[in-house]
Amino acid sequence: MRRTERYRLFIDYFSEHQPVAETELTYENPYQLLVAVILSAQCTDKRVNLTTPALFDRFPTPYDLANSHFEELQPFLRSISYPNNKTRHLLGMAKMLTEEFGGEVPEDAALLQKLPGVGRKTANVIASVIYNQPKMAVDTHVFRVSKRLGLVDQKLKTPLEVEKQLMRHIPETYVAVAHHWLILHGRYTCLARRPKCEVCPLTHFCRYYEKHGAGGII
DNA sequence: ATCCCGAGGG
DNA sequence: CCCTCTGGAT
Missing domain, CATH: 1.10.1670.10 (Helix-hairpin-Helix base-excision DNA repair enzymes (C-terminal))
Known part of the structure; x- marks a missing residue:
């Protein structure tokens, strides 16, 4: 055939x-989806969805995340895979998002991939789901x-x-x-x-x- | 034992 | 190309 x-x-x-x-990750805005997709690496969506409510409640914007630190954030990620790496990724991502992108999730996949914790797969998910690009x-x-x-x-x-x-x-x-x-x-x-x-x-x-x-x- | 909507580093 | 990270589910 x-x-x-x-x-x-x-x-x-x-x-x-x-x-x-559509995606089974729960989110309310681009920032939340970006966080959820970063957390979903080698982890089921179901478990990510159990983790994110408390996370988004404490860190509703990338600025809240950027002003936090490892010891405060890591406990929120204890029950998902690679908590230490993902803690570092989220902090670095939030820092770059707030300092270089005005707190807005960029549309361009190449720019998205500059964010810590965002590789080609995650960048394509954001570009597709949030910005309706054919990725x-x-x-x-x-x-x-x-x-x-x-x-x-x-x-x-x-x-x-x-x-x-x-x-x-x-x-x-x-x-x-x-x-x-x-x-x-x-x-x-x-x-x-x-x-x-x-x-x-x-x-x-x-x-x-x-x-x-x-x-x-x- | 092997896999889960991977990324970063060597 | 390889390895490491590393909790939970099956």
């Missing part, structure tokens, strides 16, 4: 069954699922390579929603360890299923 055909089947299915797909953030789910489905070469080794191939094939107007489709599919069906092929609606064009069959283990 040709690659363009896989994209058509993928988009057709989710357009029909999941026309609206594909490649996280662990997008990386795994797009390869399994055969949307990109299975041998690709970096998220950037996967991002480029996806962007080459997905129409701009579908990039944002397709990102969330890949996330949702990876989180609830195409699981990393034991994908639920028996209930997956995409097996008729999935390269992973074609190769491993039902119940195939990685």
Whole structure:
């Protein structure tokens, strides 16, 4: 099957069954989403959402965060992964945001990536969700699922390579929603360890299923 | 044991 | 390219 055909089947299915797909992180403004996405590295959204209410209550603006310090902030992040790194990231991010960007979250992905704790994936999420830019953030789910489905070469080794191939094939107007489709599919069906092929609606064009069959283990 | 909407540093 | 960070869920 040709690659363009896989994209058509993928988009057709989710357009029909999941026309609206958005992030599960809870946030009320760009600053809050930026913080939430930074915290979400190697951590479930559910756990981030348990952490952020107290955090946003104590630090409602980047200025509050910038005026804090490690010992005060770190306890808020104790129950998520990499609390020490993320404490440093948030403090550095807030400092740069307030000192260089007037407290506003920048729109440009290249500027976003200058912020401590913000890599390409996080920058693309912000640019896409907050500023409606056609950016594909490649996280662990997008990386795994797009390869399994055969949307990109299975041998690709970096998220950037996967991002480029996806962007080459997905129409701009579908990039944002397709990102969330890949996330949702990876989180609830195409699981990393034991994908639920028996209930997956995409097996008729999935390269992973074609190769491993039902119940195939990685 | 392996993974979770990664980033930074070597 | 690799490694480290590092809590919680399965």
